[in-house]
Amino acid sequence: MKKWLFIVGVMVLTACSSGSDNKSYYQLPLAAQTGGQTSTSQGNRLLWVEQVVIPDSLAGNGVVYQTSDVQYVIANNNLWASPLDQQLRNTLVANLNSQLPGWIVASQPLGSNQDTLNVTVTGFHGRYDGKVIISGEWLLNHQGQLIKRPFYLELKQQQDGYDEMVKMLAQGWAQESASIAKEISRLP
Template sequence: MKTPGLPFMLLAFFLSLAGCATGGTTTERYTLPGGSGTQNPAASSNHGNTAQHTLIMDSLELASYLESQGIILQSDDIRVREASSHLWAESLKRQLDRGLRQRLVNRLPDTRVLGGGGSAEALHLRVNVDQFQGRYDGLAVVSGRWQLYDDDGELLVLESFNVTHALESDGYPALVRALGRAWDQVAADIAKGIKAER
């Protein structure tokens, strides 16, 4: 007897997630996990007086379809749906912004990372997120672009990111954890790009 192939198993996996997107009465809420090596935000928010550089994180922007309570699933190459009973515990934009700031604090120990506002001799970071979702092939997908500006507003770096991570098991908890790992990778790449510009 022939065993089911990978495409069939991926489809079955996705349908189990999609079924959760429309059915059931129990609502579950999720927060993104902290990044690898994440410290206490209160203890490491700006590295005190050891900072040699300042980075201002301007407002992070999300594609409008991501500004929803439900976790987003991409069912094929053109369709997305929002889960009705698997929701973000707080605004995804706020979670991504806070998570990126903390990850950059940990990866740039000589840099004071601030949210918004102006500062002399500071670099400015802008991030646009176009995709942050589960995909029908069993991957978590995070894509977008980031820009780095000097204190005069001159563009120094414009880079795209497109990170995928396979889910380690079925279900929304595995999807949220995979999205967290993808966001870790985005933060690591941005930190590397900032270091290269100094």
């Protein structure tokens, strides 16, 4: 009798653990770095990426996919490996560091003479027509002067699937980082 209970128990545990929960976890890849920038703050300009804010619809674990003009689905099995706002902030800091020579870019305060960048991302998802959408706005406080710019990118996926969607989202985010860097590099 004990052997029978043991076998039933093992079968129940096996059935529970081998469900169809094939979850995939995604992390935004960093854009190709052009030589790591290591320098001290003397003579460099300082930029604090204070925050990257995302709406509640993007703040969950699931990757978001737009299925029609008005409907969005948050995936249950295709999940972000870490919170999306952190991934966006970390990749933005890394991208800006590599694209802004003479600047130190960080995700923590750097001192009283720093510029401050805040980004609000309103769209960061795939869409039913095979495109990815990256949208929002950024606000830079440069020596007390506020500079605000909206952004909207649509990029076409070359292949189907979440892997390709995440790669294209990362590519679009890198493009937006380059656009921000270009604006910042023009500052007096």
